[in-house]
Amino acid sequence: MQPKFIRETRCFKVSRVFPTDVNNHNTLFGGKLMAYIDDIASISVSKLCRATAVTASTDSVDFLQPIRPSDSVSLESFITHTGTSSMEVFVKVIREDMRTGDRTIAATAFLTFVALDDDNRPIPVPGVVPETDEEKKLFETAEYRTQLRKHRREESKKFADYLLTKYPWE
Numbered sequence: 001m002q003p004k005f006i007r008e009t010r011c012f013k014v015s016r017v018f019p020t021d022v023n024n025h026n027t028l029f030g031g032k033l034m035a036y037i038d039d040i041a042s043i044s045v046s047k048l049c050r051a052t053a054v055t056a057s058t059d060s061v062d063f064l065q066p067i068r069p070s071d072s073v074s075l076e077s078f079i080t081h082t083g084t085s086s087m088e089v090f091v092k093v094i095r096e097d098m099r100t101g102d103r104t105i106a107a108t109a110f111l112t113f114v115a116l117d118d119d120n121r122p123i124p125v126p127g128v129v130p131e132t133d134e135e136k137k138l139f140e141t142a143e144y145r146t147q148l149r150k151h152r153r154e155e156s157k158k159f160a161d162y163l164l165t166k167y168p169w170e
């Protein structure tokens with residue numbers, strides 16, 4: 001399978017922060033931002049694999065700066081690494097103060113998607129080729145994150161064995 005340049009998977013989205021998008025602190029509601037992140041990440045994934053894919057995991061979303069109604073919120077996503085059927089996507093969120101033009105990183109997230117066939121079985125995906133310094137840094141550090149995820153997944157499975165599925169009143 002032909003690898004693709006990471007740039008071929010890049011997506012951008014810019015939105016205003018509307019009154020219906022904010023929480024009680026008048027900053028962008030975290031759930032709204034997470035929906036934006038999953039949405040844009042899934043489009044980078046489609047650009048790479050051109051197949052059905054599901055979110056397998058979202059690493060911690062780090063909310064570094066509040067996003068206010070006077071800001072715009074920009075999201076940028078691209079595939080940073082692939083395994084056999086899995087794809088790691090990086091999403092960078094930038095808040096821009098619309099009055100001053102000041103731009104800061106507001107949040108970052110890594111997500112993993114898995115490509116599936118019509119019977120929901122994992123299928124191979126193309127590799128990616130980094131070009132910029134930012135892409136190379138993320139590509140080179142991906143294996144470490146994959147190992148952490150693998151360990152966390154095993155722990156989650158063990159943890160799930162202890163959890164109850166019956167109704168609270170049973």
Ligand SMILES: CC(C)(COP(=O)(O)OP(=O)(O)OC[C@H]1O[C@@H](n2cnc3c(N)ncnc32)[C@H](O)[C@@H]1OP(=O)(O)O)[C@@H](O)C(=O)NCCC(=O)NCCS
Pocket residue numbers: 053054055056057082083084085086087112114122149153
């Ligand atoms: C994700 C899913 C397809 C994995 O299926 P599975 O049969 O367990 O697949 P495997 O164990 O063979 O793993 C397939 C790949 O996914 C990766 N993977 C599976 N779970 C993962 C997780 N939680 N985090 C990161 N990667 C994961 C594996 O490392 C493997 O990668 P590789 O092919 O690059 O080596 C399955 O668990 C699933 O369908 N989960 C629900 C997805 C969903 O509903 N998402 C929300 C809506 S889109």
